[in-house]
Amino acid sequence: MTEEMQNIVEPVIQSELEVTEAVIETAPTNTIKFEELRVGMEFSGRVEKVELYGAWVNIGLDRPAMLHISQMGQSEIRNVQDVVTVGQELTVYVLKVDGTSKRVALSTEKPVAQPLGDIHKGQEIVGKVVRIESYGVFVDIGAERPAMIHVSELATGYVSAPSEVVSIDQEVRARVIKVDKKKRQIDMSIKAIEQDEVNAATSQQEDDDIPTAMELALRRAMDTNGGASQDRGTTGKQLNNSRKRRRELNDILSRTLTGDKN
Numbered sequence: 007m008t009e010e011m012q013n014i015v016e017p018v019i020q021s022e023l024e025v026t027e028a029v030i031e032t033a034p035t036n037t038i039k040f041e042e043l044r045v046g047m048e049f050s051g052r053v054e055k056v057e058l059y060g061a062w063v064n065i066g067l068d069r070p071a072m073l074h075i076s077q078m079g080q081s082e083i084r085n086v087q088d089v090v091t092v093g094q095e096l097t098v099y100v101l102k103v104d105g106t107s108k109r110v111a112l113s114t115e116k117p118v119a120q121p122l123g124d125i126h127k128g129q130e131i132v133g134k135v136v137r138i139e140s141y142g143v144f145v146d147i148g149a150e151r152p153a154m155i156h157v158s159e160l161a162t163g164y165v166s167a168p169s170e171v172v173s174i175d176q177e178v179r180a181r182v183i184k185v186d187k188k189k190r191q192i193d194m195s196i197k198a199i200e201q202d203e204v205n206a207a208t209s210q211q212e213d214d215d216i217p218t219a220m221e222l223a224l225r226r227a228m229d230t231n232g233g234a235s236q237d238r239g240t241t242g243k244q245l246n247n248s249r250k251r252r253r254e255l256n257d258i259l260s261r262t263l264t265g266d267k268n
Contacts, residue, residue: 050065051063055070072110098113105229119149120147122151125147126182128181128182135176142156145178154191165221
């Protein structure tokens with residue numbers, strides 16, 4: 007190749023390499039369809055554009071997703087460029103998916119599993135004890151902040167210290183008894199669930215003790231036959247027949263209660 011040809015070809019090759027590298031650099035780090043997006047999904051994204059109100063981040067969709075200034079994990083941000091810059095790689099989470107406009111809102115903080123608005127009184131939730139105080143315990147239920155179980159709600163009996171009942175990292179099942187959205191507080195109770203279980207067991211025992219209609223009929227029949235033999239002057243044969251009949255009724259009653267059909 008002559009020197010003149012080399013001077014022509016090399017710039018072209020270099021230009022093509024630069025274009026290729028630029029394409030590789032701006033290629034999405036993820037490949038996902040809009041329909042596959044779910045709130046809470048984690049992505050590694052690249053900032054493509056910075057605005058006054060936030061930044062547009064490429065997470066592998068056909069259009070960038072919005073990371074609003076309020077979702078950048080810092081308070082009182084005056085300038086978005088002080089936090090993120092074009093080309094910066096970020097770990098982001100899907101905060102909201104708008105199916106109508108096909109827009110996606112992101113956050114640098116992982117969304118909670120139990121939004122406060124979805125938690126209601128009477129709901130039973132399994133959580134993990136994360137803090138123990140003299141007045142109660144705090145349980146991580148996946149909400150914005152741990153829920154509180156007062157010492158009086160830890161068990162059906164008297165509890166002098168919460169550590170007697172639960173320990174750190176222990177999983178507990180409790181019922182929501184109060185939700186204060188203004189204070190963003192959740193109060194729960196283990197005692198409420200235990201009391202329901204005791205009441206259910208007591209009710210079942212009472213049901214088992216109630217005689218069935220057949221049992222009552224058989225008892226009345228035995229009482230009638232037994233009383234008849236005592237109230238009337240009967241012969242020895244009649245008395246023997248009465249006793250035999252009573253034994254038969256007792257046998258029928260016994261087999262009825264035990265479920266023996268033989």
